Amino acid sequence: MSRSARFPGAFAPLALLLLLIAPLDANALSRRDQAAVDALNQRMASAEGKYREAMVQVRNADPDGQRQADSALEDMEDVIAACGKQRGCSVATQLAAFKRLLKADADAQGGDDGDTTLVAEPIDAASDVPAAAGAAALLSPDGQRFVKMVQYNPAVQAGIRRWLTDMRVALIQSHENYQYMRHLMSPAFQRNGLPEALLFGIMAKESNGKVHVGSRAGAVGPMQFMPATGRRFGLGPDGTGFDTRYDPRASADAAASYLNERFASLNNNIEMSLAAYNGGEGRAARVFRDSGGRNFWDADVYSQFPPETRDYVPMVIAAAWLYLHPKEYGLSFPRVDARPATLRLTKPSSIYQLTICMGNGGTRDGYMRVLRNLNPRYEADSFLPAGTALNVTTKMTGLYNRWCTQGPRAELARTLVLSDPQSAIVRMGPVETVEPPVSTFVPAAGAVTTTVATGKPAPLSTRDYQVQGGETLTSIAQKFECDMGVLAKANGIAAPRFTIQPGQQLKLAGCRN
Template sequence: MSSCPSLLRPLLAVLLLSCVAPEALAQRVSARDRAAADALVARMDQAESRYRAALVLAANGDPRGADEGNAALEDMEDVIDACVKQRGCPMSDLLASYKRLLKDGIDAGGAGPDEIGDDDELLEADPALATDVPEAVRAARLLGDDNRHVLDRMVRYNPAIQAGIRRWLTDMRPQLMTSYENYQAMRHLMWPEFEKRGLPEALLFGILAKESNGRVHSVSRAGAAGPMQFMPATARRFGLGPDGSGFDTRYDPRSAAEASAAYLNERLRELNNDVELALAGYNGGEGRALRVHRSTGGSGFWNVQAYDQFPPETRDYVPMVIAAAWIYLHPRQFGVTFPKVHAQPAALKLVRPASIYELTVCLGNAGNRDGYMRTLRNLNPRYDAETVIPAGTVLAATARVASLYHRHCEGGPRAELAHALVTADPNAALEGAGPLGTVAVGNVTPVPGVATTVATGRPQPARPRSAQVRTYTVARGDTLGRIAQRHGCNVKQVAAANGLKAPAYALRQGQKLKLVGCSK
């Protein structure tokens, strides 16, 4: 996002600190102090004027708007910091200036142009990319209403949160950056669901980062699935689960965000708006969180009597979610520069059949070190990576991906090369007149041949594939519907053979399935 209102985020931490600072006006003020305080007020007025002018530039698509807005905000930060230390400085007046600035930011929210970073003509973006309210503005709004304690607790800067921040910024920094990149590509799908239900965006990011790193096909050992990691039973309560086609909507980012926001609000209502306890319920069970809340008289998660009743995983989970949310809101405070993500939504229509694997090879990695497989999978969760998608299918993508597809994948040498690489048969590399063996490269299905018995070495006629009962080991992200589609099976027949009950057909990673009546 390049609009100036998004530049308000770095100022929020300073504002929160200044709100609790003692008023310097209560001190005895000398003439020199009064002159210094007046100079700070004048600097704030000038910075406010600069910021208003920057909003106008941004609204007109002038790239100078972002630079001017940044400079003005940095000056305001310096002024507020100096005011806290300056005897006689009228902090209330400076906060009033900031309030006016916030109103301008809200009125102009989303006015700036989207950052595309490519001169190519792109397919029309999804109209759902409506203007939104930057998180800092939303948080500042909460400072003035009855829910201020929710935000205060969410960003509570105690030693447990500090330890969580240290972990995110050391050995877990790669996961933090990956989470940010994945979230930005899905933000237009997920954030509106939290905003509509009055929940902060930073909370969404914190949960997403801790639960799945923003990988929509993530599945836990316990069976929780999707970007927000819903267990099957909880998912059904909030409208998630296998649909008529066999697709598990826990993997759909918009649906998962909607269910997550509804679930959190349900917890907040019964836990007196205690965000930490709501998060503890999200991870450790809503029943446990409610019992702890009642047994401790609503003392809160950080009270030792409440804290000790949660398992170690939950005691780790709560501060880690809040730490990720805190970094998301205040990256500059910790020297964090999040990667620039070209995430403007767009659609691309396949000119030729292709799998997501083939598209990933063809698109390359211009503008993204890791390429675009994760983006395509996250935005199109119904498709397995290896499934060939018919020509004419419209895929959700980003403007960058749509541009690269038009340039490299509709036809031409790179498109042909990508197709050849994805369809390459390793057995074709074997030479000689003897029987062909099987070369294993990654997850390649062996080419069916004529079976032989070990005892005699004589050819044994192979039974038709549909009559064979084979086994399959459930991999991370698998659903019964996908497995059945991949192997040409009937979902109900495979479910019956393996004792799986509708409608969830719950699977666990590593489970052995009998593939009965499958044709592939």
């Protein structure tokens, strides 16, 4: 049997080897023996971290995960064989690592994919965080590189305190959001030789992993790019009405390129590069040049940045630090099943409707944020035609097929999203007979609506309408049986957000009712 991250039986030869090796006396070790034992322990910890990373890859259907898992097991076998020959090496220590991996592997295979659990089960972050959080993270390339690149000082400690107290919920939400987007975002930082923890730290501080967040200054997206900076790195309107600053993959690519550009001009200093990311590259370059390249924490340098930037830099580093070392601070992150998949709609629907019919699915908050983050070009209330492909997870695909294609919950979800608050308002006046509409379906842009009686195009209304509180362009299009594309174009409303305000006057172009 192949040694696989998916099958506990792969550990059997290793277990037998461990049991056959008798413990050796560790007393009175020479300095050389102690150094050799320390090196073996470090190799085992590194192999453990490598295997845990491989488990994440396997769960995410990464074809390279299997090879990484086999390689990690071979490393562990080599360490154990060497331990058996090394005076003072504790087989029990190596066995503890082996048992941890056995348990993690068994837990991963025994997970329940049912729809009965209401809250995601908290886990030890070391078993589910990329880069093998915990002790192994300190030995991993990502962890060591990041620790060497930053200063761990009282300002960073204060940031850690804030993330663990008032901002704990935001940190956990950021981690959950990131896990669903990790396969889209982390490759950019890996390709550019940047620590993944730095990506998480920036994202947590900038947006909490909410793709559609925007600032008053005009920065948008998970990495909060301003329009001009975004354009420099290939972000912005793509010709279809979508701004790629909202796209997780594209924004991570741009962020990695931007940071490497800053590193090159700021002597590879993370703190100064983060100050540029937040406070402007022109200011950072000037301060760096005028100070003779001194560190961000130098009083003369630090004082030249605005309070927001002085807060931003240690908060990003603190979030990245906690991403690497959660166990050290008693921090646990909920388990998420983030294996990516593609879902093709079998009938018209919206993200709102899918959120309702899918239910919680074993999560705490349901899938609204996941659907929006993985499909940023669609507004939550926009109806998407049958055949639309959505980025989801494997579990969400199962929930869709079970609850959203037919049955009472699917009908209930459709009823709820089509409900019009204005229809609940009772207006006094002459009694009139209103014929029910033939269909509630909103035709696609460019479609010609016909009447049932004649089969000829229905007359289109061009009167004005004042937007009421709680209405969206979608609900108005449904109410007046409008062509959504024609209605948006006639009123200069840009896709995909279709933003309207109460009191706004609309021309009901392309409407039958």
